[in-house]
Amino acid sequence: MFFRILITAHNLLRWVVLLAAIWALLRAYLGWLGRRPYTPMDKQSGIFFSIFLDLQVTLGIILAILSPYVRLAAANFGNALQDESLRFILVQHIPLMLIAVAIVHMVSSWSKKAVEDLDKHRRAALGFTLAVAIIIFAIPWWRPLLRLG
Numbered sequence: 001m002f003f004r005i006l007i008t009a010h011n012l013l014r015w016v017v018l019l020a021a022i023w024a025l026l027r028a029y030l031g032w033l034g035r036r037p038y039t040p041m042d043k044q045s046g047i048f049f050s051i052f053l054d055l056q057v058t059l060g061i062i063l064a065i066l067s068p069y070v071r072l073a074a075a076n077f078g079n080a081l082q083d084e085s086l087r088f089i090l091v092q093h094i095p096l097m098l099i100a101v102a103i104v105h106m107v108s109s110w111s112k113k114a115v116e117d118l119d120k121h122r123r124a125a126l127g128f129t130l131a132v133a134i135i136i137f138a139i140p141w142w143r144p145l146l147r148l149g
Contacts (some may be wrong), residue, residue, distance in 0.1 A: 003066055010147065011061045014139065017052045021132045024049040028128055031121035038117040046108050053135075057101050064094060088140060096138035116149040119135055 024045040031042055064070045073080030073090055080086045107127025114120045 003063070006059060006063050007068070010056065010063055011144070013052065013056045017049075017056050017135070020045075020049040021051045021128065021135070024128050025125065025132060028121050028125035032118060032125045035118060036121070038120040042121065042124070043112075046104075046128070049128065050104050051110055053104055060094070060097060063135060067079070069134055085140070085142075093138050093140060096134050100131045100134040100138065103127060103134070107131065115148055 016148040027042045027045040031038060032038065069086060070089070073083075073086050077090075080090060104127070107124060107130075110127065111120045114123055
């Protein structure tokens with residue numbers, strides 16, 4: 001029961017992460033291409049993206065620990081790699097999501113350190129774009145888009 005609740009939360013939070021990512025990307029690109037000042041709202045959009053992604057990855061790690069499929073796969077990694085969906089989760093989904101989180105945090109720090117507003121927006125736009133591309137590539141899209149229960 002608890003596992004099912006976590007999977008549902010992880011699935012629903014995917015959409016919140018993607019919406020937060022779109023908001024952060026829009027703020028960054030509009031600021032960069034529109035040569036706008038870097039405002040607290042621009043910073044806040046990156047913070048929300050980061051927070052929701054952190055929460056999503058935390059749920060994902062808990063799910064991986066509790067998952068009977070991941071436990072089975074860890075017991076026999078060679079056989080697990082023969083299963084397409086398990087291979088995707090073990091080799092692509094988990095590592096790439098961890099890389100995406102690291103990129104979002106590095107980009108947030110890197111853009112704050114820029115002196116010029118244009119550089120802050122540019123760094124955020126390019127870094128968040130890379131992170132979102134990785135996230136989109138690492139989502140198991142074959143699973144139900146909205147899993148409730």
